[in-house]
Amino acid sequence: MSGGQASHSTMKALLVLALLVLAAAAFPTDPRLKGAKVVRVVPQTLDQLHHLHQLLLQGRHDFWQEPRALGSPVDIMATTRQLPQLAASLEQRGMEVKEHISDVSRVVEEQRTQRYKRSPQAMDWTAYHDSDTINRWMAQLASDHPDLCTLETVGKSYEGRPMNLLTVGKGGADKPGIFIDGGIHAREWISPATVTFLVNQLVTNSSAHDDLLSSVNFYFMPVINPDGYDYSFTDDRLWRKTRSNTSQRCKGVDANRNWDFHWMEIGASDNPCSDIYAGPEPFSEVEMRVVRDQLTSIADIKVYLSLHSFSQLWMYPWGFTSSLPHDWRDMDHLAREAVTALTGVHGTSYQIGSLSRILYPVGGSSQDWAKGIGGIKYSYILELRDTGTYGFLLPASQIIPCGEEVFQAFNVVANFVRTIYTSR
Numbered sequence: 208m209s210g211g212q213a214s215h216s217t218m219k220a221l222l223v224l225a226l227l228v229l230a231a232a233a234f235p236t237d238p239r240l241k242g243a244k245v246v247r248v249v250p251q252t253l254d255q256l257h258h259l260h261q262l263l264l265q266g267r268h269d270f271w272q273e274p275r276a277l278g279s280p281v282d283i284m285a286t287t288r289q290l291p292q293l294a295a296s297l298e299q300r301g302m303e304v305k306e307h308i309s310d311v312s313r314v315v316e317e318q319r320t321q322r323y324k325r326s327p328q329a330m331d332w333t334a335y336h337d338s339d340t341i342n343r344w345m346a347q348l349a350s351d352h353p354d355l356c357t358l359e360t361v362g363k364s365y366e367g368r369p370m371n372l373l374t375v376g377k378g379g380a381d382k383p384g385i386f387i388d389g390g391i392h393a394r395e396w397i398s399p400a401t402v403t404f405l406v407n408q409l410v411t412n413s414s415a416h417d418d419l420l421s422s423v424n425f426y427f428m429p430v431i432n433p434d435g436y437d438y439s440f441t442d443d444r445l446w447r448k449t450r451s452n453t454s455q456r457c458k459g460v461d462a463n464r465n466w467d468f469h470w471m472e473i474g475a476s477d478n479p480c481s482d483i484y485a486g487p488e489p490f491s492e493v494e495m496r497v498v499r500d501q502l503t504s505i506a507d508i509k510v511y512l513s514l515h516s517f518s519q520l521w522m523y524p525w526g527f528t529s530s531l532p533h534d535w536r537d538m539d540h541l542a543r544e545a546v547t548a549l550t551g552v553h554g555t556s557y558q559i560g561s562l563s564r565i566l567y568p569v570g571g572s573s574q575d576w577a578k579g580i581g582g583i584k585y586s587y588i589l590e591l592r593d594t595g596t597y598g599f600l601l602p603a604s605q606i607i608p609c610g611e612e613v614f615q616a617f618n619v620v621a622n623f624v625r626t627i628y629t630s631r
């Protein structure tokens with residue numbers, strides 16, 4: 208072998224090594240997820256349910272589906288280290304522990320590889336996109352449809368990312384409004400994907416929605432926790448909270464426990480390392496202050512929709528108590544009509560009810576604030592697809608079907624606002 212050949216193969220080896228290092232940087236491996244599993248138990252007794260609540264509040268495990276009621280499945284992610292002890296404590300109380308997702312890191316890696324195989328810059332609904340791609344797409348949409356869309360940067364996140372509000376409509380500022388936000392919980396990627404799907408349907412198909420667009424205003428904020436959302440692309444796929452430095456030990460706050468309405472009263476934690484940490488004080492998170500300021504400054508919002516995942520639920524207040532608002536029947540009725548339309552598209556079923564009754568009690572949620580302080584009559588949290596097969600790791604191939612069905616529900620809500628509030 209000549210010296211030239213040797214140096215050539217050395218170069219080649221170095222190049223391969225450099226590529227591997229680059230790939231490792233682009234595909235960071237989260238040690239927490241290596242070999243992690245999601246296990247499912249179904250509590251059948253109050254004692255079992257209580258035990259699960261205790262585990263949730265301890266904050267050591269990542270609950271993908273929190274304990275809700277007897278007979279409702281609870282999904283818990285456990286690392287290889289945690290699993291034996293967790294399984295023992297569940298089985299000791301008579302619960303059967305079933306493996307639901309056998310290797311979380313494998314699913315994350317598979318989906319990440321698929322995403323990097325394609326052009327990451329172009330906005331579409333066959334892949335999930337980071338906040339920068341979504342922002343650039345909204346800017347383009349607004350410049351392509353100046354008669355219909357206004358894009359405003361209404362604030363900046365903790366780490367300085369722009370927080371954008373896209374207003375869609377052509378009837379003037381005094382028309383009744385519907386406010387839709389997404390991405391309050393970072394890892395719930397189907398949420399921003401669905402919000403942008405709704406925007407795209409409404410704007411690029413505007414002639415079909417002419418009546419709506421001249422009588423209702425739509426306010427979209429697809430990614431209201433952009434720091435956490437982007438972090439779930441770059442570092443930790445299962446990150447939920449914001450990225451603020453509220454304590455020495457752990458970063459971030461559960462943005463949907465941070466609102467100043469029955470804050471920290473129930474279903475929230477004062478432990479900064481918990482995934483349901485309510486923050487050092489109400490509205491400690493700048494991103495939630497930005498959204499709050501929009502909800503208070505925009506005139507005449509009739510409906511607030513906040514998109515989450517997963518579990519397929521359409522929920523209204525209250526979260527902080529099992530009592531119902533005096534006008535809950537109105538909210539329930541509209542929810543039922545919307546869900547009927549949703550189910551009509553692909554047969555997907557959603558459960559309907561108040562947050563505290565069909566999920567679990569939660570203080571400091573945006574939905575409760577929107578109704579209790581914001582005075583918005585119809586306030587909803589949607590938990591989108593699925594019911595746990597993939598959970599937060601919903602494959603991108605489900606974005607379009609999810610968007611299609613949610614759009615029909617959205618259409619029912621929008622037409623309701625048009626007919627009820629614009630007869631003057």
Ligand SMILES: [Zn+2]
Nearest residue numbers: 392395515516
């Ligand atoms: Zn959520």
